[in-house]
Amino acid sequence: MGLLALKNKKITRRSKEDKVFDIINVFLVAIILILVVYPLYFIVIASFSDPNMIYDGKVWLLPKELTFEGYERIFQDNKIWLGYKNSIVYTVVGTIVNVSFTLMAAYALSRKDLYGRNVIMFLFLMTMFFSGGLIPTYLVVKNLGLLNTMWALILPKAVAVWNVIVAKTFFETSIPNELLEAAKMDGCSDAKFFWKIVLPLSKPIVAVMVLFYAVGHWNSYFDALIYLNNENLYPLQLILRNILIQNEASTMMISDLDSLAAKQRVSELIKYGVIIVASIPLLIVYPFVQKYFVKGVMIGGIKG
Amino acid sequence: MARKANHVIDSPIQSKKRIKLKKILSNYQLYLFLLPALIYFIVFHYVPMYGVLIAFKDFVATKGIMGSPWVGFKHFERFFDSYQFWTLIKNTLGLSVTQLIVGFPLPIFLALMLNQIRSEKYKRFVQTVVYAPHFISVVVLAGMIYVFFSNNGLINNLILIFGGDPISFMAKTEWFKPLYIASGVWQETGWAAIIYLAALAGVSPELHEAAVMDGANKWQRIFHVDIPAIMPTAVILLILSVGNIMNIGFEKAYLLQTPMNQPAAEIIPTYVYKMGLQQAQYSFAAAVGLFNSVINLILLIAVNKFAKKLSGTGLW
Structure with missing residues (x-):
């Protein structure tokens, strides 16, 4: 009893300096939180505010002189919606290719009875540390006749080595060998075992793979920049680049305005708006799927 | 028989x-x-690794890789002798080394801080928020930089409030690096902290209890329990980042280039892109790219060896 009291006393005495530590820590973390959130929040309020108010530095916490003109013009613009449609197609088809190639390869490599698995794994891993580079890869894509097709965005990125490692680690640790032996006794083939037993047991890793690859496709612009020059094939990110950085695509959207000042005003508004419009799909799903991303990093991390 | x-x-x-x-x-x-x-x-x-042979040839598309004539190290020599060579090296290394020095420790600090938060709810909320920028596309990130740092953007408004003079950030060579690095920190620090948080979660609570019994305060527990626990992870990640030091995020650099900040913003990968794909000097650009990859590989091997000697952890 006395010992316990002593112990308690010790803890309360010590916790005074620890308490100061905690308060400062919570406060610093709150500042970090604001630094991360505020730029995002500002984009949202700026997309609804009169650009003159932004220029004059009057928009800080709430939108000023509410306007929807930016969004109206964005919604009327065909290019953006075409880009949206293209991005959705590339993301869906690309992710299907990515996930099926990756999971099949990862499962095969996770099987200890696969003759030559180390050699093949080594072949895969090598590509992480040395690559032919941009130009030779471009020439391969060109020689295969993939330029100006959607496959130029999908096939050269079909498998990410890192994701193979993540999926392989998952299969190795979570599919018990006894299951395979039992299935083999019943005359189950490898393909059937993978499809009927492994995949249903691996839903988390399938989710991780789908998310990693899908975000990659949705966000990429560079492959489209080098492999496509047909504007009708442009994904959303490339159109965004033209609007946000080249300041060009918006000329179509504001052609009815006369004065330069009005043009500049609305094109600012459009910039804030397209950032929101382009990020909305991710913003909607992000809170629900965040834990899968984290899981993916952790599985990869254990191995690394 | x-x-x-x-x-x-x-x-x-x-x-x-x-x-x-x-x-x-x-x-x-x-x-x-x-x-x-x-x-x-x-x-x-x-096949591209084989295709890199064009770096030693004068590549003519109609003759193919095999048919094009060998020229030895001509393209390399041209690159080494070009007036841009040292600028490119300086820009590339300067950007990536600064990024490493600034960007590498921050996720560790963040993870240690988050790990000390007692309210699970607050902690989870902060984590969800700080991971989010990782999913913003590089185009949107660059677009945000352009609107925030434009002449009458958010940042210049802040400067005006504090009585300073507005700066044309995107036109100044000296601002390219800070913008590049800071935006990277903003976008990736939270995400990079995940792996350290996982390592910290794996620390046995008994270790902390024992430290408390011995009278260790929070600082001491961070230094003597938490930091040793994440050391192996940190070493591996450090090797990987040093091994990738020449593979600097080229997509962002390219987007942040303006005609005015070009002298500071041109790095080897953007140079390869411009020479190779915009000017169709395939062989020359392939040579520059190969030079980059080889330096990278050498660095990776060297760092791995060094780390193994120093701490016993390595990639292979």
Whole structure:
């Protein structure tokens, strides 16, 4: 009893300096939180505010002189919606290719009875540390006749080595060998075992793979920049680049305005708006799927 | 009799071969599983490695890689002698080394801080928020930089409030690096902290309890329990980032380039893109790219060796 009291006393005495530590820590973390959130929040309020108010530095916490003109013009613009449609197609088809190639390869490599698995794994891993580079890869894509097709965005990125490692680690640790032996006794083939037993047991890793690859496709612009020059094939990110950085695509959207000042005003508004419009799909799903991303990093991390 | 003996000697080898063959055949479906990925790596990674030979040739598209004439190190020499060589090296290394020095420790600090938060709810909320920028596309990130740092953007408004003079950030060579690094920190620090948080979660609570019993305060526990626990992870990640030091995020640099900040913003990968794909000097650009990859590989091997000697952890 006395010992316990002593112990308690010790803890309360010590916790005074620890308490100061905690308060400062919570406060610093709150500042970090604001630094991360505020730029995002500002984009949202700026997309609804009169650009003159932004220029004059009057928009800080709430939108000023509410306007929807930016969004109206964005919604009327065909290019953006075409880009949206293209991005959705590339993301869906690309992710299907990515996930099926990756999971099949990862499962095969996770099987200890696969003759030559180390050699093949080594072949895969090598590509992480040395690559032919941009130009030779471009020439391969060109020689295969993939330029100006959607496959130029999908096939050269079909498998990410890192994701193979993540999926392989998952299969190795979570599919018990006894299951395979039992299935083999019943005359189950490898393909059937993978499809009927492994995949249903691996839903988390399938989710991780789908998310990693899908975000990659949705966000990429560079492959489209080098492999496509047909504007009708442009994904959303490339159109965004033209609007946000080249300041060009918006000329179509504001052609009815006369004065330069009005043009500049609305094109600012459009910039804030397209950032929101382009990020909305991710913003909607992000809170629900965040834990899968984290899981993916952790599985990869254990191995690394 | 003799024949029989022969047979007996022969058979273990033969049967070993047969077993191997049988093993391969019985797993043929697994090899089919591997086939798409294998073809992918050969076509899009190993064929380009062969294609890098054009760096030593004068590549003519109609003659193909084999048919084009050898020129030895001509393209390399041209690159080394060009007036841009040292600028490119300086810009590339300057950007990536600064990024490493600034960007590497911050996720560790963040993870240590988050790990000390007692309210699970607050902690989870902060984590969800700080991971989010990782999913913003590089185009949107660059677009945000342009609108925030434009002449009458958010940042210049802040400067005005505090009585300073507005700065044209995107037109100044000296601002390219800070903008590049800071935006990277903003976007990736939270995400990079995940792996350290996982390592910290793996620390046995008994270790902390024992430290408390010995009278250690929070600082001491961070230094003597938490930091040693994440050391191996940190070393591996450090090796990987040093090994990638020349593979600097080229997509962002390219987007942040303006005609005015070009002298500071041109790095080897953007130079390769412009020379190779915009000006179609395939061989020259391939040579520059190869130079970059080789330096990278050497760095990776060297750092791995060094880390192994120092801490016993390495990639291989």
